[in-house]
Amino acid sequence: MLSIINAQIITPVGILEKGFVTIKEGLITAVTAGDFKGVSSANNAVVDAQGLFLSPGFIDIHVHGGGGADFMDNEVDAYLQIAKTHAQFGTTSLLPTTLTSDTESLLTTFEVYQQAQLLNKQQGASFLGLHLEGPYFAMAQRGAQDPRYIRNPNPQEYEYILAHYKSIIARWSAAPELPGALAFARRLREEGIIAALGHTDAVYEEVLAGLENGFNLATHLYSGMSGMTRKNAYRYAGAIESCLLIDAIDVELIADGIHLPEPFLKLICKVKPADSIILITDAMRAAGTTATKSILGSTKDGVEVVIEGGVAKLPDRSSFAGSVATADRLIRTMMQAAAISLPQAIKMLTSNPARVLGRQHEIGAIAEGMQADLVLFDKDIIIQRTMVAGKWVFER
Structure with missing residues (x-):
């Protein structure tokens, strides 16, 4: 399992501030706003987005x-x-x-x-x-x-x-x-x-x-x-x-x-x-x-x-x-x-x-059950990380 925390999650209707997404076996399993309550372990890696935008x-x-x-x-x-x-x-x-x-x-x-x-x-x-x-x-x-x-x-x-x-x-x-x-x-x-x-x-x-x-x-x-x-x-x-x-x-x-x-x-x-x-x-x-x-x-x-x-x-x-x-x-x-x-x-x-x-x-969207195709970028739309089906394929 992977969790991306402290992200500004972009949805079709707006931006979910201080959100986090959990991913398992290439799929999004949860999208939530607020403080992350998960436990970091060998089976649950955590990536702190530090306020970056998280987009489909x-x-x-x-x-x-x-x-x-x-x-x-x-x-x-x-x-x-x-x-x-x-x-x-x-x-x-x-x-x-x-x-x-x-x-x-x-x-x-x-x-x-x-x-x-x-x-x-x-x-x-x-x-x-x-x-x-x-x-x-x-x-x-x-x-x-x-x-x-x-x-x-x-x-x-x-x-x-x-x-x-x-x-x-x-x-x-x-x-x-x-x-x-x-x-x-x-x-x-x-x-x-x-x-x-x-x-x-x-x-x-x-x-x-x-x-x-x-x-x-x-x-x-x-x-x-x-x-x-x-x-x-x-x-x-x-x-x-x-x-x-x-x-x-x-x-x-x-x-x-x-x-x-x-x-x-x-x-x-x-x-x-x-x-x-x-x-x-x-x-x-x-x-x-x-x-x-x-x-x-x-x-x-x-x-x-x-x-x-x-x-x-x-x-x-x-x-x-x-x-x-x-x-x-x-x-x-x-x-x-x-x-x-x-x-x-x-x-x-x-x-x-x-x-x-x-x-x-x-x-095409960040929602439970969708494939974990995700992008992290800053306010200038400079890409920091790209994920395809739950795997990072690019990291700046």
Whole structure:
């Protein structure tokens, strides 16, 4: 048994002052406020938080890499390096995210993921399934996605993938306006896989049709998305306005303060219900490093990028190329730029993504019976310790 005492425990409704949590066999067994009455012994270790904040572990449902590695390297060591890197910044679970690629590379990704998941036994952030970002995207909204591999939904391709690997796919991002995209979304829904709209040129009617067929999550709102457009002098709401308007669509935010500057963050928080906002890093391999040049995607055929001003860009500066953010930065940005409270920001990175993944009864909150995924940090959101399933995987 382990007890963490003298902590400011963050809950979805506020902060529990001078609280303590007890943990046994990887699960939270009690959450209490007041003086700790336990007995320290060989079977009951006690960690004094000394007034630090204790938060549920951060859940990043859209991350490509970190620590110099990318999931598209298709190497087990890369997966483990990314998991360890992001754990240092409070992430306790994540969805390894692909980039648009050829079918052969994608199939290799599935095999490597399965190997890495077996080896990633509480060494870093845990893997909750794959996020396939592409290849079914609108060419005009590709951003840094490789145009060589962008294509329309192909039933022969995705049916093979679903038949063999559906159990390890948590979500799949695609553009709902493409030919065959609605049938594709229905198939994902049948298999319990989240269909997310992303890199899309859709207008309101197409977004609404997408929602009706299963597209209920917006991949990195504003990035790779159409805004208001005009056709024959008439105005049409793009994907951005549609996702802001429709409450049933949850939205991801790359809250690094650069992809979405202060006015955008404040607008989103004003318009969207707080429960519908999910913070993501969209981090690429340079996250957690001091690199000034890097590669988005595989080292074999990825895209060269430059790192400047706290963000990754294509060399011609025509587009961002993923972020170099870590989860702690997202919290700081939302509090400072969006002017929301610490509990609200934490919720957007814990219980909200847990709900979207359908795992709200396992992770995302500090409560009895939940998995002991926990983070201790100070008032500046500097991570001091990270715990995954009851085991410390990072200690400053």
